[in-house]
Amino acid sequence: MNEQIHEKLKEIKQSFRLMMNGVASHSMREKWVAYKINWGVPIPDLQKMAAEYGKDYELAIELWKEEIRECQVLATLIMPAEKMDEDLVEVWMERLRTQEMAEMLAFNLLQHLDFAPALAYKWIASDRDMYQLCGYQLLARLFARGMEPNERGINEFLDQAHTTLEGNNLPLKHAAYNCVLSFCELGDEFDVIAQKALADLNIL
Structure with missing residues (x-):
């Protein structure tokens, strides 16, 4: 991972802490929505964040690797569809x-x-x-x-x-x-x- 992507990833993960919705996070855990980490950030907030970052293949790849709900949602929003081939789809599905x-x-x-x-x-x-x-x-x-x-x-x-x-x-x-x-x-x-x-x- 290059330094620029690493910094963006760090910045994004830190911002989730500030946007945390404890009630939503707890509610999801109650409903057996199992993530390693789940900040309960609402989808509209993640959509706004995705619009700010724009389409970014490298960043999306790194975000999807994280066992964090918000990272993975963001990955689906910023991955350019034209760069998603069948092999990569299979990697993500795993x-x-x-x-x-x-x-x-x-x-x-x-x-x-x-x-x-x-x-x-x-x-x-x-x-x-x-x-x-x-x-x-x-x-x-x-x-x-x-x-x-x-x-x-x-x-x-x-x-x-x-x-x-x-x-x-x-x-x-x-x-x-x-x-x-x-x-x-x-x-x-x-x-x-x-x-x-x-x-x-x-x-x-």
Whole structure:
């Protein structure tokens, strides 16, 4: 890490102490949101900070390595999407620990990648919960932006969503359900297809 990046990282970590929200931090711990360090800084404050620093590949890399909630949120906000290749995505996914961060990563960064659809379909079929969770978050964002899947994509998505919704993992079921709702909002045709595919679950 070069000296300039090291100084920026130090400055950012110090600023979190000043912005600490003890109530929010305690609340997250109560809800089993497990981070090594969590200052409870609100997302809008982190967005303002990200705007001040601007897009910065090197800084984002170092921030994501920190086991600190605020560092990782900031990393998702300042990483330039065009510099995020598949190998780097895999490195970042290995450090993904919480539902909140899966949402942040999908919303702030992954949805802007050219290969986002391929990632989403691969991950929802993964046997790793955090990958599945992030996959559903990502696919929901793509549907919300109007990305219409082809016939194969529709079948893959609804088959996997059906399996997930039959399971016992509540965070995953919640993510899959929200993703189905985004799919249905693509139009009446998609709504009808989803209703038929998931009829036996009585969820729509």
